[in-house]
Amino acid sequence: xxxxxxxxxxxxxxxxxxxxxxxxxxxxxxxxxxxxxxxxxxxxxxxxxxxxxxxxxxxxxxxxxxxxxxxxxxxxxxxxxxxxxxxxxxxxxxxxxxxxxxxxxxxxxxxxxxxxxxxxxxxxxxxxxxxxxxxxxxxxxxxxxxxxxxxxxxxxxxxxxxxxxxxxxxxxxxxxxxxxxxxxxxxxxxxxxxxxxxxxxxxxx
Numbered sequence: 164x165x166x167x168x169x170x171x172x173x174x175x176x177x178x179x180x181x182x183x184x185x186x187x188x189x190x191x192x193x194x195x196x197x198x199x200x201x202x203x204x205x206x207x208x209x210x211x212x213x214x215x216x217x218x219x220x221x222x223x224x225x226x227x228x229x230x231x232x233x234x235x236x237x238x239x240x241x242x243x244x245x246x247x248x249x250x251x252x253x254x255x256x257x258x259x260x261x262x263x264x265x266x267x268x269x270x271x272x273x274x275x276x277x278x279x280x281x282x283x284x285x286x287x288x289x290x291x292x293x294x295x296x297x298x299x300x301x302x303x304x305x306x307x308x309x310x311x312x313x314x315x316x317x318x319x320x321x322x323x324x325x326x327x328x329x330x331x332x333x334x335x336x337x338x339x340x341x342x343x344x345x346x347x348x349x350x351x352x353x354x355x356x357x358x359x360x361x362x363x364x365x366x367x368x
Contacts, residue, residue, distance in 0.1 A: 164192055164193060164194060165191060165192075165193040165194070166193065166194045166195075166196065166365050166368050167187060167193055167194070167195050167196070167365075168195075168196040168197075168198075168343060168361055168362060168364070168365035169183050169195065169196070169197055169198065170198045170201075170361060171198040171199055171200055171201035171202070171203070171204070172201045173198075174197055174198065174199075174200050174201075174285050174289065175200050175201035175202070176200075176236065176239075177236050177239035177240035178239070180240060180288065180289055180292060181240070181292070183195075183289070184289065184292055184293055184296065184298075187338060188293070188296070188298050188338070190337075192336075192337055192338070193338055193339070194303070194338075194339045194341060194368055195289075195338060195339065195340050195341070196341055196342070196343045196361055196364050196365040196368065197282065197285050197286050197289060197340065197341075197342065197343060197361070198281075198282065198285065198343050198344060198361040199281025199282050199284070199285050199344070200233075200236070200281065200284070200285050203229070203281035203284075203285075204278060204281050204344075204358075206225060206229050207261075207277050207278050207280060207281055208278070209225055210222045210225050210226060210229075210261065210277060211269070211273075211274040211277055211278070213225065214264060214265060214269040214273070214274075214277075215269055215274075217269075219265035219266070222265050223262065223265055226258060226261055226262060226265075229258070230254060230255075230258040233254045233258075233284065234251065234254060236288070237250035237251055237254060237288070240288060240292055241291070241292065241295055242295065243295060245295075246291055246292070246294075246295040249291050250288060250291055253284065253287045253288065253291070254284060257280045257283060257284050258280075260276075260280065261277055261280055264276070264277060272352060272353075275352070275353050275354050275355060276353045278345075278355060279306075279342075279344075279345040279353050279355065282305070282342035282343060282344050282345050282361075283342060283345070285342075286302060286340050286341065286342050287302065289340055290302045290340045293338060293340070298337060298338060299335065299336055299337040299338070300336065300337065300338040300339075300340060301333040301336040301338075301339055301340070302339075302340050302341070303326070303329045303330065303333075303339045303340065303341040304329070304341070304342070305341050305342040305343070305345050305346060305364065306342075306345060306346070306347055306353065307325060307329055308321075308322055308325035308326040308328075308329055309322060309345070309346035309347070309356075309364060309367070310322060310325075310346055310347045310348070310349070311346055311347075311348050311349060311354060311356075312349050313349045315348070317346075317356075317363075317367050318349075319367070322367055322368075326368065341364075341368070342364070343356075343360060343361025343362070343363075343364040343365065344356055344360035344361045344364060345360075346360075346364075
C-alpha cells in the first residue's frame, strides 16, 4: 500500500485540497498523511505566545481571524449544504476547543494541544470532501497510533500494532487519511514530532 504525504502548501486552500483529492483518488488503496493548511501552525504558535504572556484578548483576536479564514475555505470547498454544515461544525468545534485555553493556566502541555488542531482540521476537511465526492475514505486518528517513548523517540512496535488495529476497523476503505506531525508521548499526552514532523509521520507509517 502506498503512503503519500502532502504538506501545508498542498492543502493551503480549497482549490489545492481539490487538486490533492484528484491526485489521490486514482483507484489504488493508500494512506495519505496531511499537514495543517499553510500558515496555520505559525498562527497557532502566535496564539500560544499571547497565552503565555497572559493576553487572552490578543489571543482571541487571532483565533477569531483564523476561524473566519477557515469558514471561507469551507464555503469554497464543499458543494452541498450537508457537507458545508459538517465542515462548519468541524471548524467550530476545534476553535471552541482552542478558546478554552484562553481562560486558564497555559503551559507547554496546553500549547501542544493547541498546535495539534491544524492537522486535525485539515484532515477532517479532506475526509469530508472525499466523502462528498463519493470516495470510500476514512479518517485514521494519528493520536490513536502515533506515539513516542520515554526518550521522545518514536515507538515503532506500538505504532505498527495500533495502526494495524485502526486499519482493520475499516477493511473496505479505499483511502485512509491521517495527520502528520502530531502524536502522543509515553504518558499519553498530546505531543508532536517537531516542525517538519509530517514527513517523519509518513516515513514511520
